[in-house]
Amino acid sequence: MEAGQRIAKATVPGALDVHAPAAGRVTGVVAVDTAWRSNVPAVRIEVDIGRFEQDVVRYGNAGVVRGAGDRHATELPSVDLDALVAAAEWAGLIDFQPSPTSLAECLRQTGGRRIAQLIVNTLAGDLACLPAGPPSRQDCNALVRAADWLGRILAVERVWIAVDRADRAMVRSLRVAARHSRIAIAALVNKYPQRAPVLLAHRLTGRATPPGAGTLDAGVLVLEAQSLMQLADVVQERQRQPDPATSAPLPSWLVCGVVTVAGPAMEKAVTYSVPFGTSFAHILSHAGLKHTPRRVIEGGPLTGRAVGHLDVVTTKRTSTLLVLDRASDRVPVPGPCIRCGWCQDDCPVGLDPRALLNLAERADVSRAAALYPQACLECGVCSYVCPAELPLAEGVMTLKRAVMNAGSGNAKKMMHHQHDSSLTGGSL
Numbered sequence: 001m002e003a004g005q006r007i008a009k010a011t012v013p014g015a016l017d018v019h020a021p022a023a024g025r026v027t028g029v030v031a032v033d034t035a036w037r038s039n040v041p042a043v044r045i046e047v048d049i050g051r052f053e054q055d056v057v058r059y060g061n062a063g064v065v066r067g068a069g070d071r072h073a074t075e076l077p078s079v080d081l082d083a084l085v086a087a088a089e090w091a092g093l094i095d096f097q098p099s100p101t102s103l104a105e106c107l108r109q110t111g112g113r114r115i116a117q118l119i120v121n122t123l124a125g126d127l128a129c130l131p132a133g134p135p136s137r138q139d140c141n142a143l144v145r146a147a148d149w150l151g152r153i154l155a156v157e158r159v160w161i162a163v164d165r166a167d168r169a170m171v172r173s174l175r176v177a178a179r180h181s182r183i184a185i186a187a188l189v190n191k192y193p194q195r196a197p198v199l200l201a202h203r204l205t206g207r208a209t210p211p212g213a214g215t216l217d218a219g220v221l222v223l224e225a226q227s228l229m230q231l232a233d234v235v236q237e238r239q240r241q242p243d244p245a246t247s248a249p250l251p252s253w254l255v256c257g258v259v260t261v262a263g264p265a266m267e268k269a270v271t272y273s274v275p276f277g278t279s280f281a282h283i284l285s286h287a288g289l290k291h292t293p294r295r296v297i298e299g300g301p302l303t304g305r306a307v308g309h310l311d312v313v314t315t316k317r318t319s320t321l322l323v324l325d326r327a328s329d330r331v332p333v334p335g336p337c338i339r340c341g342w343c344q345d346d347c348p349v350g351l352d353p354r355a356l357l358n359l360a361e362r363a364d365v366s367r368a369a370a371l372y373p374q375a376c377l378e379c380g381v382c383s384y385v386c387p388a389e390l391p392l393a394e395g396v397m398t399l400k401r402a403v404m405n406a407g408s409g410n411a412k413k414m415m416h417h418q419h420d421s422s423l424t425g426g427s428l
Helices: 049-055 081-091 103-110 137-153 168-177 197-205 225-240 280-287 341-348 353-361 363-371 381-385 392-404 409-424
Strands: 006-008 025-032 039-044 117-121 158-164 183-188 219-224 258-263 270-276 297-298 320-324
Touching: 006 258, 025 225, 025 280, 039 137, 081 103, 081 137, 081 225, 103 219, 117 197, 117 225, 137 183, 137 225, 158 168, 158 197, 168 183, 197 219, 258 280, 270 280, 280 297, 280 320, 297 341, 341 353, 341 381, 353 392, 363 392, 381 392
Parallel strands: 117 158, 117 219, 158 183, 258 320
Antiparallel strands: 025 039, 258 270, 297 320
């Protein structure tokens, strides 16, 4: 089996096909753990270790619009929405939002709605990632062309590109690239969690997203720059296929993810291009540890998930491994609430995390709906600012899921289970 060959087909709406991340021989189906789920069915591939090692290549600092494919072509193919959905499904693309989803499903949903505005986001969000290198002029030109291309396919009224105003070189390059287009370059203060889709949509368009809904319900499509550029690359790749309807192997860059490894236990922060399904242990064996890891977290310090062992594997949502040593690993010890109100003052959507945590601890789903936990962005700010170190974010996220699943009849049981598991940190 070659890298990129499809080995399993999705049968559930919104799910993704599985493609071989490396060349080798399929030896069976096993259960693996990811940072977010346990006992996930996975296809085991026996690989030639020498060839596999060549796939794990030092990537270097990666710009927000960097990737593979012919991004400097003057024109992108003229296609319709159905072709976009088919290309995203073929490649198994995701939208790199705080909660990644199938890009094909996201695009499919735009077909039945009136999408008035498109926002392409380049703002960095993960606090542990290495800073991106300055984008080239060609990268900015390619991003502007791709944004205009998608805007025309979706027939939106306006297209925005959100960029960190502190990155003056990128702001200048994007404005030069967009000077003869209808695209607006929005230079924003990247104050965490500004990049959250509902905040970007409200900041740029003034449209509010209903609690628990997505920005599509407000007539706005928010797309990460990386997702847009991958979509453009895949559409071009499909145009070159002799028969796009066949299950041709994916290019190698579509079965790998860019992963930053950082933290106090590291000699220095590094970034790798890693085949999906690679174990954390294998990555850390290359990364240059300074101290023995005490805790490994997938994601950033505010919203990441601690893992219980290093046989956990990477997925398409894995972007950062935060590696803590014994000196830096500290588990908060919650104390009594002092009624300071900081959590409510700093919540970007104006929730009352303290009241929601009280309801979560009582498993009171019926009263929680009136406080709109569905609007939670899961940014972790409330827990970060709490002087009593209460598990506010975990409680609100648990209650959010319970309220959104209340129609299933198992909301209270599910909430108890999620609350217990979300508070359990994985220590190595």
